[in-house]
Amino acid sequence: MSDRILIVEDEREIAEVLALYVENGGFTVARATTFQEALRQHGQFQPDLVLLDIGLPGGDGIEVLTAMRRKVDTPVIMVTAVDDEVTKLSSLRIGADDYVVKPFNPSEVVERIRAVLRRARGASARRVLTLGMLEIDLDARSGTVVDGDVRNRLQLTPSEFGILAHMARHPRRAFSRAELLDAVSPDSEAYDRVVDSHVSNLRQKLAASGCADMIEPVRGVGYRLWLDC
Incomplete structure (x- = not known):
């Protein structure tokens, strides 16, 4: 191609x-x-x-x-x-x-x-962001939780991956919903609250893989991604 x-x-x-x-x-x-x-x-x-x-x-x-x-x-x-x-x-x-x-x-x-x-x-033969047990492969557009010898690949939608990757580039920074929506869909006319649905699903998938509470809500702003997993 x-x-x-x-x-x-x-x-x-x-x-x-x-x-x-x-x-x-x-x-x-x-x-x-x-x-x-x-x-x-x-x-x-x-x-x-x-x-x-x-x-x-x-x-x-x-x-x-x-x-x-x-x-x-x-x-x-x-x-x-x-x-x-x-x-x-x-x-x-x-x-x-x-x-x-x-x-x-x-x-x-x-x-x-x-x-x-x-x-x-x-x-950038292999561009990977690592935050604790979480690995984010930017080229493969995949997220994996690594616990010892066990690798649990997250089943993420394109929007969920986009939000996760965008936040992972700047861990601990608080992102507004508008910023996250613009990062994954710059031409979208969707409401900012659509991000809440994506983030909710993403948090559930992270929690199921052993990374509970990695993404936390920031009151009056949006969301923040922590390094701990």
Whole structure:
């Protein structure tokens, strides 16, 4: 299955040239032209890498990058006409993996995609968060309670896993219901209280596997994940 590349570019001709070269390089391509569309496509298409312009209708690429980094570690290459050190350093600090200035050689961009994907996979061959007896495999999207030689894999729905993984990145932090809903379904129009149902089911599954009270309610805020399990 080919890697998925999301091209976020509002200039049609540039987007078409990039798409042509990237597809010829063996990748599957999706495109977005605005700030909101970029975030929506990122959630729906789940790309393996994003080519991201800075100047976008409705916002800018730095804001898109910041929003993405709050949720996942998708590799991002900035492809932009903005050629100043402050913007470049800011992008790299926020989490961009590379920075390409227009005008560019499309073939070089394709090679940079391959290089960034190789680095990303080498750095995260197996991304696992460990909190006491709980192991969360971010790539396999699975949670396992390990008690000695016994490994009990949790049967989690996509939303339950998303909530657990999001909270596990920042244990002991109190998350609002709105934050958790946005983390698992950024375009959802569901009410925040839907999170209560997901968290209730998640707490029951953790308790059944020996991790009772690992997630606790925070009055007036939402929920917190403890390290103890």
